Amino acid sequence: MTVDVVIVGCGGHGREVLTIVQAMTDAGRGAARVRGFVDDRPSERNLKLLQRADVPYLGRVDWLRAAPVDTHVLIGVGHPIVRQELGRRIDAHGLPAFSAVHPDATVGPDVVHGEGLVVFAGARVTTNVTLGRHVHLNQNCTVGHDTVVGDFVSVNPLAAVSGDCRLETAALVGTCASVLQGRQVGAGATVGASACVVHDVPPGVVVKGVPAR
Ligand SMILES: CC(C)(COP(=O)(O)OP(=O)(O)OC[C@H]1O[C@@H](n2cnc3c(N)ncnc32)[C@H](O)[C@@H]1OP(=O)(O)O)[C@@H](O)C(=O)NCCC(=O)NCCS
Structure with a gap:
């Protein structure tokens, strides 16, 4: 149909x-x-x-x-x-x-997701990842093992979200940014392009740079 x-x-x-x-x-x-x-x-x-x-x-x-x-x-x-x-x-x-998942994206068989998911070409989502509603994973980004991604989160092109991370509702991870393993990005927070998150990011805050502040 x-x-x-x-x-x-x-x-x-x-x-x-x-x-x-x-x-x-x-x-x-x-x-x-x-x-x-x-x-x-x-x-x-x-x-x-x-x-x-x-x-x-x-x-x-x-x-x-x-x-x-x-x-x-x-x-x-x-x-x-x-x-x-x-x-x-x-x-x-x-x-x-x-939900739209590009044929050239990889989403692990045990990844669970809500409705409205968009996964662009080249994105890789590995294992035991939970994706909320209307999550957008842009071109060539990666989302590592055991990570929880909240509703309306965007992970922009080439960003790398490591294992065991938590991205809360409507957080944005900018292009080429990285989030180190186990870190949390709070609801509505923005991680600037090319930033490296080494500490948890509070809700609603904008961080940039390496290390991200
Ligand atoms: C971090 C960010 C949210 C800041 O946005 P903003 O508040 O509008 O910032 P501005 O453009 O007014 O710049 C403010 C200052 O931060 C600097 N800055 C902006 N983005 C930066 C970044 N990613 N890393 C380091 N510094 C940055 C600017 O050079 C400027 O510095 P100055 O005051 O010394 O001149 C934004 O620049 C960003 O990186 N967003 C992610 C964009 C993205 O992923 N786009 C891809 C779409 S597919």
Whole structure:
């Protein structure tokens, strides 16, 4: 059965998410048809790029209110806090979420995850990892053994999250950052690009540099 998917957010991240769904279909990993994008404030540039991709813009996010009940939603927004807010709005419509895992990603057989997961090409998730709802693991990042990743977390390209870590709700690990084994990143915290987390990061804090402060 082909699943109808609507992607929320037609910016660069959302259009990358589209390519993941297309790659899954091309590889025979479940049949999904992207019906289109919803976005409250699409730019002219992004609307043109949707046309080029031959995928329609359907309207504002509230378009989902009247969507068929079997429409699956995929949030295509990279920032965890914005994604969390969209998640709240979309939950109110009661539609199921779709999970997209690129065929060139590795997710261990005992990894458990919530709905709305997005795993980009080259990402590696090893063993006994728990991923919450609407987690986005970007290109070529790694998530090590026994790590717990909360809802709406983003791990950006090339970031390395070691074993036994804990990333709380809506935390962001920036591009090329590393989180050493056993460390925690608090809810809503941001780890800057290329930072190295050697101490636990409190909730809501921004840290950067090596060691991250
Ligand atoms: C750390 C971060 C959150 C700071 O954002 P910000 O508060 O808007 O910071 P600003 O750009 O105003 O810069 C503030 C200062 O921090 C420095 N800075 C910014 N990011 C830094 C980083 N990653 N590492 C070290 N220093 C950094 C700036 O040079 C500036 O220093 P100055 O005051 O001496 O000039 C952000 O720069 C970052 O790294 N985000 C992650 C981005 C990412 O992963 N993008 C990939 C998307 S796929």
